[in-house]
Amino acid sequence: xxxxxxxxxxxxxxxxxxxxxxxxxxxxxxxxxxxxxxxxxxxxxxxxxxxxxxxxxxxxxxxxxxxxxxxxxxxxxxxxxxxxxxxxxxxxxxxxxxxxxxxxxxxxxxxxxxxxxxxxxxxxxxxxxxxxxxxxxxxxxxxxxxxxxxxxxxxxxxxxxxxxxxxx
Numbered sequence: 001x002x003x004x005x006x007x008x009x010x011x012x013x014x015x016x017x018x019x020x021x022x023x024x025x026x027x028x029x030x031x032x033x034x035x036x037x038x039x040x041x042x043x044x045x046x047x048x049x050x051x052x053x054x055x056x057x058x059x060x061x062x063x064x065x066x067x068x069x070x071x072x073x074x075x076x077x078x079x080x081x082x083x084x085x086x087x088x089x090x091x092x093x094x095x096x097x098x099x100x101x102x103x104x105x106x107x108x109x110x111x112x113x114x115x116x117x118x119x120x121x122x123x124x125x126x127x128x129x130x131x132x133x134x135x136x137x138x139x140x141x142x143x144x145x146x147x148x149x150x151x152x153x154x155x156x157x158x159x160x161x162x163x164x165x166x167x168x
Contacts, residue, residue, distance in 0.1 A: 001056050001136065002031070002079040008045035008072035015071070019048065022065035028054040045072060053082070081112065081134035083141040087148065089129045091157035094120060098129070101151050111135035111144035 009015040016035065023030060034049040041047055054062065056078075063073055093101075102113045115132035133148070135141035145161070152159045 001059070002051065002053050002082050003059060004075075004077040004079075005050045005052075005073065006075040007048050007050060007066065008041055008043065008074055009048055010070070011044070011046055015046075016048065018069050019050075019066060019071050022062045022069070023050070023052050023054065025065075026054060026058040026062055028052045028058070028062065041074075043072070047074075081114075081136055083135045083138050085133045085135070085141050085145060086162060087131050087133070087145070088160040089131060089152065089157050090160065091126055091152075091155065093118065093127045093129050093157065096155035096157065101148070101155070104151055105133060105144055105147055108140075108144060108147060110137075110140040111147075 007019055009019060016033075020030065020033075029052060031051040031053065032049075033051075036047045036049075039047055059076075059078065063076065066073055089101075098116070098118070102116070106112050111133055112135075113131055114134045116129055118127060118129040120127035131148075133141065133144050135144050149159055151157075
């Protein structure tokens with residue numbers, strides 16, 4: 001998962017390293033650091049914004065270690081889904097229970113349907129829908145697409161993936 005975190009450091013040598021060590025030790029992948037040395041919080045600390053990727057189970061441990069090191073954590077915003085995909089479905093989408101299709105993907109625990117746009121010209125004609133799917137990683141997005149293709153095959157739906165999309 002991707003995490004955006006605001007921390008507060010004392011104005012002393014080695015504080016930034018002290019903050020980054022727990023992230024590194026727990027295999028976090030640092031994406032950016034914005035260090036506002038010229039700014040001060042009301043507590044006279046230096047605000048620092050971190051963005052990193054880490055396994056979800058390690059986030060609480062990182063926060064605990066930061067606090068043990070005397071580093072204030074003022075904000076944590078986690079983004080569970082980092083990969084995004086989109087497909088077009090064509091067929092009798094509504095009549096073959098679109099809710100079941102969505103629920104099956106959502107129940108994987110690693111992917112969710114986050115947007116759907118449905119066009120149904122007439123009751124007895126084929127409809128089309130664009131589905132946007134978010135997943136926790138690239139591998140999981142491919143797995144969610146494979147689940148969708150299995151469902152589509154059973155329901156006689158055509159799945160159209162974007163040009164240039166990697167084949168799962």
